[in-house]
Amino acid sequence: MSNLPLQPLRWNSQNHARSAFHEYLIRKDGEARKNSKSQYEVVYGRLNTQQSYDVATGFATIEDAKTWCWNHYNEKMQPYVVPDSIADIANWFKAAKPEPTDEDLSVQIGCCLEEVCELLEGLGAQTGHYRELTDLANEFKYKGEWALKRVRNLTYQQRIDIVDACCDINVTSVGVMKLLGGVDVLGAQREVVRSNNSKMVDDKFIFDDNGKIMKPDSYSKPDLTPFVKQGE
Incomplete structure (x- = not known):
């Protein structure tokens, strides 16, 4: 192997x-x-x-x-x-968005911020600036004028900074799972990849009016229970 x-x-x-x-x-x-x-x-x-x-x-x-x-x-x-989860994810996006647009990037940034909000929800920490972060996620996700202006006018240095932040997000999110304890990180990630692949119909994706991938009848939610041990 x-x-x-x-x-x-x-x-x-x-x-x-x-x-x-x-x-x-x-x-x-x-x-x-x-x-x-x-x-x-x-x-x-x-x-x-x-x-x-x-x-x-x-x-x-x-x-x-x-x-x-x-x-x-x-x-x-x-x-x-x-299996290489990062390569699997990259290939999945290549299949879903072979010629990505600024609008596609804006939606994806919104989805990334949305997941941070879900992390806060999991912690029961919907306080402080949670609502502001949710609104910011929606601004990008639904391609608001303010968000699109920033996406369309990125400098080369900003692109490097974004790549650096995304790589660090990958590292720190894995760290959260490991420090949470009792988590099969690779197994959980592969289950999410499997679930995302179930959104494909005849090797293609279906998009809604906002450009987000829809969940057809073939879709099955990730079952992460086998990859997270219950506490003592």
């Missing part, structure tokens, strides 16, 4: 990708070749085996086909790769 996160598939100009174990080729499917339609299929299989290659069909675009290939590759490689 590798201690590295799963490496991305690398595609050449012929829409062909090969990993250490798998091979994928994207091409127009049989009917599309006859009728000059833009439908695609994936010819795929495991290298160095006697098994014949399979074919997945019905992709409207090459990007749709590549997304299917990544999901298939990711699933087949899980027994051999130690």
Whole structure:
């Protein structure tokens, strides 16, 4: 088992990708070749085996086909790769927002601040500046003019400062869970990733009018009870 996160598939100009174990080729499917339609299929299989290659069909675009290939590759490689929660989350956002806008960033900042409010709620600390923080979260989450102006006018130094803060938030939030005691941090994080993945329908996300990912019938809430021990 590798201690590295799963490496991305690398595609050449012929829409062909090969990993250490798998091979994928994207091409127009049989009917599309006859009728000059833009439908695609994936010819795929495991290298160095006697098994014949399979074919997945019905992709409207090459990007749709590549997304299917990544999901298939990711699933087949899980027994051999130690999960990397940060990479999983980054890939999830890449799939959800492949071309993010300033509005998307504003909503995400609002969601981040909203989680801080939920931490305070968990502590029963809805006092002091809690309401102000909630209002600030909503200003970003619902793309208020004040919030969008700040997002759109970020300097390079501000971008660095934001990255630094987000990395520190990752570290300090893990610290909170560890110091809380009796928490399987990696297990809990993977359960949240699993829950987020259940928001996908046919490898795609559905968004509401505000650009936030909706929760379809396939969605299941994270069950964190197995990862947090009860107190003595």
